Amino acid sequence: MKKTVHKTIKVKIFNPTQVKKQFLGLLRENSTILNHYVSRIEELGTTSKSRLHKETYHKLRKTSPLPSAILQTARDKVVEAYKSYQTRKKHRRKASIPKFKDNTPVRLDERTVKVVETDNKLKYFASVSTQEGRIHVPLLGQRYQYKYLKKVLDGEFELGIAELHHIEDNFYLYFTIKKEVEIPTPNRSFTPVAIDLGLVNLAVSVTPSAIRFFNGRRVQHKREEYAKVRRSLGKKKKLKKIREMQGKDQRYIRDINHKISSAIIEQARKVENPVIVLENLKNIREKINFGKKMNRRLHNWNFRQLQDFIQYKAEWEGIPVVYLDARYTSRTCPKCGDALKSNRKREKHIYKCHYCGYQLNDDLIGAINLSRNFYNSMSAVEGAAVNPALNQSKWTATPLHCEVNQPVQDSGSHLFNRW
Numbered sequence: 448m449k450k451t452v453h454k455t456i457k458v459k460i461f462n463p464t465q466v467k468k469q470f471l472g473l474l475r476e477n478s479t480i481l482n483h484y485v486s487r488i489e490e491l492g493t494t495s496k497s498r499l500h501k502e503t504y505h506k507l508r509k510t511s512p513l514p515s516a517i518l519q520t521a522r523d524k525v526v527e528a529y530k531s532y533q534t535r536k537k538h539r540r541k542a543s544i545p546k547f548k549d550n551t552p553v554r555l556d557e558r559t560v561k562v563v564e565t566d567n568k569l570k571y572f573a574s575v576s577t578q579e580g581r582i583h584v585p586l587l588g589q590r591y592q593y594k595y596l597k598k599v600l601d602g603e604f605e606l607g608i609a610e611l612h613h614i615e616d617n618f619y620l621y622f623t624i625k626k627e628v629e630i631p632t633p634n635r636s637f638t639p640v641a642i643d644l645g646l647v648n649l650a651v652s653v654t655p656s657a658i659r660f661f662n663g664r665r666v667q668h669k670r671e672e673y674a675k676v677r678r679s680l681g682k683k684k685k686l687k688k689i690r691e692m693q694g695k696d697q698r699y700i701r702d703i704n705h706k707i708s709s710a711i712i713e714q715a716r717k718v719e720n721p722v723i724v725l726e727n728l729k730n731i732r733e734k735i736n737f738g739k740k741m742n743r744r745l746h747n748w749n750f751r752q753l754q755d756f757i758q759y760k761a762e763w764e765g766i767p768v769v770y771l772d773a774r775y776t777s778r779t780c781p782k783c784g785d786a787l788k789s790n791r792k793r794e795k796h797i798y799k800c801h802y803c804g805y806q807l808n809d810d811l812i813g814a815i816n817l818s819r820n821f822y823n824s825m826s827a828v829e830g831a832a833v834n835p836a837l838n839q840s841k842w843t844a845t846p847l848h849c850e851v852n853q854p855v856q857d858s859g860s861h862l863f864n865r866w
C-alpha cells in the first residue's frame with residue numbers, strides 16, 4: 448500500500464535578534480487575524496471555508512498588512528480548531544471556544560516559506576513572507592536536519608505545512624516533510640516486534656532476537672519532582688508558574704516518548720520483514736493499575752502519544768504497524784495457555800503459571816503474548832490454507848527463545864538496559 452508519511456523537524460533560526468521585530472509583528476498580526484476568524488465563524492454560524500472567504504477576504508486584504516496566503520492558512524487553522532472544539536462539545540468533553548495568544552505559531556505553506564541553499568557558512572536559509580515582505584533567515588540545524596532539507600531541495604521529499612514558533616527568545620521553523628512510501632501488508636512470514644505498555648516498564652519490546660525494557664522508574668522519579676514543585680506552588684497560588692511546570696512535565700513525557708519510539712524502530716530495523724505489533728489501547732485502564740485517584744494524574748502516561756510516535760516513525764521506514772486486542776495478554780501463560788489472573792504477581796513483577804510453573808518477568812509476558820497474537824491473527828486472515836503444525840511452531844518459537852536467552856527468575860531488574 449502506498450502511503451504519504453510525514454515527519455516534523457524543528458530548526459532554529461540563527462541570530463534571532465535581527466529578525467525579532469518583524470517576527471514578533473508577524474506573530475501579533477497573525478493572532479489578531481486568528482481571533483478575528485473565530486468571531487466571524489461565531490457571527491456567521493459557519494465553518495465553510497468558501498463562505499468565510501467570501502465574507503471576509505476583501506475586507507481583510509484592506510485592513511491587514513499580512514500577505515493573502517497567510518490570511519488563507521490562518522483561516523484554515525481556525526476552521527480546524529473550531530471544528531475540533533465543536534466535536535468535543537458534541538461529545539460532552541471539556542471544550543472552550545478557540546482563543547489565540549500573541550505567541551501562537553504562524554502557519555506557513557509553500558507560498559509563504561521556502562528553503563534555499565546558499566554559499567554561506569550556514570548553508571540553508573528560509574525565506575519567510577511577513578507583513579514587511581520576504582525575510583531571509585539562516586537556519587541553524589543539526590546534521591540530520593540538513594540532510595532532510597537537502598532531500599527536500601533534491602525533490603526526494605516534499606515540504607508540507609510549516610510553522611513559525613517563538614520560544615524563549617528564539618524563533619524556530621517546524622517543517623513538515625512528506626514522502627511517499629510503499630508499506631507492505633504483513634503476513635505470517637513477517638517478524639513481529641511486539642510492544643507491551645505499562646508503568647513499571649513504560650514499554651517492553653520483543654523480537655525473536657532481542658528484548659528491550661524501557662524502565663519507568665527513573666522517569667517516574669523525575670515526574671514526582673515536578674509534581675512536588677507544583678504542589679508547593681499551588682499553596683502560594685502561583686498559577687502561571689504551575690502552568691509552566693505542567694508544560695515542562697508534558698514536554699518531558701513527549702521527549703521520553705520520542706526516545707522510546709526511536710529505540711524501538713532501531714530494534715525493528717535489525718530484523719527481517721519487521722511488523723510492529725501494538726496493543727489496542729481500549730483496555731489499558733483494566734490492564735494497568737493506576738493507583739488511587741489522587742495519584743492517577745501523576746502516574747498517567749501518554750501511551751497514545753507513544754503509539755502515535757512509534758507508528759509514524761515505523762511508516763516513515765516503510766514498516767507496517769498492526770493493532771491487536773491485548774485482553775488477557777498479561778495473564779496468559781505463553782507455554783500452556785493457562786490464564787489465571789493470579790498468575791501475575793504485581794508486587795514482585797513476576798509471572799508464574801499455576802499450571803505448568805513457567806516463570807518470567809510479568810511485563811515480558813504481555814509482549815510475548817502480543818507477538819503470539821500476531822501469528823494467530825495472521826492465520827485467521829489466511830484461513831484454512833495455514834498448516835497447523837507450522838502455526839504451532841511459530842506459536843511457541845518466541846517464548847521459548849526468550850526463555851533460553853533470558854532466564855528471568857526475579858523481577859528482571861538486572862535486565863533493564865539503559866536507554
Ligand SMILES: [Zn+2]
Nearest residue numbers: 780783800803
Ligand atoms: Zn503454564
